[in-house]
Amino acid sequence: MNCSLDDSDILKYKKRVQAIHETLPQYALTGWVDSPLQDHDALLTSIERVSSEIRACADVLVVVGVGGSFLGARAIQEALMPYFGLAKGGIEVVYVGLNMSGAYIKELLAYLDTKQVYVNVISKSGGTMEPALAFRVMRLYMEERYGEKVTERIVVTTDAEKGILKGIADEAGYRQFVIPSDIGGRYSVLTPVGLLPVAVAGVDIRSLMDGARHAATELAESDLAYNDAYKYAVMRHMLYEKGYTIELLASFEPGLNKFHEWWKQLFGESEGKEYKGLYPSTVNFSTDLHAIGQFIQEGSRVMFETLLHFHDIEGDLAVPFDARNEDGLNYLSNRTFNEINAISKQGTALAHAEGKVPVIQLELPKLDAYHLGYLIYFFMKACAMSACLLEVNPFDQPGVEAYKRKMLELLKEEKVAK
Numbered sequence: 113m114n115c116s117l118d119d120s121d122i123l124k125y126k127k128r129v130q131a132i133h134e135t136l137p138q139y140a141l142t143g144w145v146d147s148p149l150q151d152h153d154a155l156l157t158s159i160e161r162v163s164s165e166i167r168a169c170a171d172v173l174v175v176v177g178v179g180g181s182f183l184g185a186r187a188i189q190e191a192l193m194p195y196f197g198l199a200k201g202g203i204e205v206v207y208v209g210l211n212m213s214g215a216y217i218k219e220l221l222a223y224l225d226t227k228q229v230y231v232n233v234i235s236k237s238g239g240t241m242e243p244a245l246a247f248r249v250m251r252l253y254m255e256e257r258y259g260e261k262v263t264e265r266i267v268v269t270t271d272a273e274k275g276i277l278k279g280i281a282d283e284a285g286y287r288q289f290v291i292p293s294d295i296g297g298r299y300s301v302l303t304p305v306g307l308l309p310v311a312v313a314g315v316d317i318r319s320l321m322d323g324a325r326h327a328a329t330e331l332a333e334s335d336l337a338y339n340d341a342y343k344y345a346v347m348r349h350m351l352y353e354k355g356y357t358i359e360l361l362a363s364f365e366p367g368l369n370k371f372h373e374w375w376k377q378l379f380g381e382s383e384g385k386e387y388k389g390l391y392p393s394t395v396n397f398s399t400d401l402h403a404i405g406q407f408i409q410e411g412s413r414v415m416f417e418t419l420l421h422f423h424d425i426e427g428d429l430a431v432p433f434d435a436r437n438e439d440g441l442n443y444l445s446n447r448t449f450n451e452i453n454a455i456s457k458q459g460t461a462l463a464h465a466e467g468k469v470p471v472i473q474l475e476l477p478k479l480d481a482y483h484l485g486y487l488i489y490f491f492m493k494a495c496a497m498s499a500c501l502l503e504v505n506p507f508d509q510p511g512v513e514a515y516k517r518k519m520l521e522l523l524k525e526e527k528v529a530k
């Protein structure tokens with residue numbers, strides 16, 4: 113990892129990072145820190161068993177959830193599953209309850225009419241409006257289609273003890289997975305929240321967890337000099353202190369676009385408080401270099417870039433030789449597309465740095481379940497540290513309650529009015 117910050121300046125944060133590292137456990141919602149180090153064999157076996165049943169009995173798994181209750185699963189699925197068609201042994205996994213679009217839900221129901229369906233409804237609080245409304249529709253749809261058999265086709269992932277969804281699941285006899293009470297929504301992807309949906313899609317969840325365990329082991333290091341997640345957190349903080357207000361996460365594989373959305377919630381919802389914090393924005397290169405590249409190179413100097421690159425991409429393609437060479441590109445015919453991507457990354461980093469855009473580079477060996485598990489944990493660890501450096505609580509989201517309150521007030525007024 114490198115950027116235009118001086119290592120000695122970064123290491124000036126050593127003591128402060130050490131102190132934050134030691135006090136982090138004071139927060140209630142830090143169960144995710146050690147979770148990958150614990151023995152989850154029984155849980156993973158249970159998830160694999162339910163996933164195998166769903167894959168055997170359904171064409172589509174409908175995941176109902178919003179925010180951290182679906183973004184992680186969708187991110188992993190899009191990053192690791194084929195761009196076109198399904199993974200071997202996997203089935204289609206679609207998402208609902210992530211918006212308030214009736215058209216979206218109606219179209220999904222029509223699509224499902226010719227498919228065999230299971231539903232996994234996920235909500236930590238058990239009462240978030242978007243998934244609750246979508247689950248109301250899905251539940252009645254499933255009951256209409258499957259009658260008494262519906263009970264086995266609805267799986268609920270929620271709190272172990274409380275919440276409206278927990279009550280519904282208990283009453284209806286739906287199978288349940290638990291969201292640990294000490295893990296908040298945007299930090300919950302490595303729990304049944306993310307693991308069941310991606311197992312059904314065909315992801316090797318044990319490899320994902322092995323990578324997270326590797327990260328949890330390596331990044332338990334409190335010494336800033338040896339903890340890349342903390343270094344990344346300090347670099348972000350130093351650039352924010354220097355007046356940069358936007359972080360642009362840029363990756364070079366289109367399958368990471370939904371991973372961007374998970375990353376945005378993690379950092380945006382953890383840090384955007386007290387009118388402070390970096391705005392997390394994302395781009396996919398080289399595609400977006402032809403869209404927003406002009407602004408990055410010569411627009412307002414308010415952003416820095418974090419380039420995320422995987423050296424090895426499954427199924428990479430070599431540029432073919434063409435004897436006609438009418439396009440003049442035979443000089444590339446001995447390279448793969450990902451090799452060219454890597455060179456485009458280097459060119460981008462040099463050009464943007466010259467344009468006074470500081471560049472942080474995060475490099476991983478391969479885009480696979482193991483390294484994605486490592487990266488997820490890396491970002492969660494960095495995010496918690498970064499928010500603490502900003503002196504905000506990394507684990508609450510009071511601001512989101514504001515819109516919910518306003519919406520409920522208006523809905524209640526409406527109810528009274530009608």
Ligand SMILES: O=P(O)(O)OC[C@H]1O[C@](O)(CO)[C@@H](O)[C@@H]1O
Nearest residue numbers: 179180181235236237240297512
């Ligand atoms: O899983 P739940 O409780 O439905 O919450 C979904 C999302 O909504 C939020 O609570 C914000 O309202 C996020 O933090 C969370 O990931």
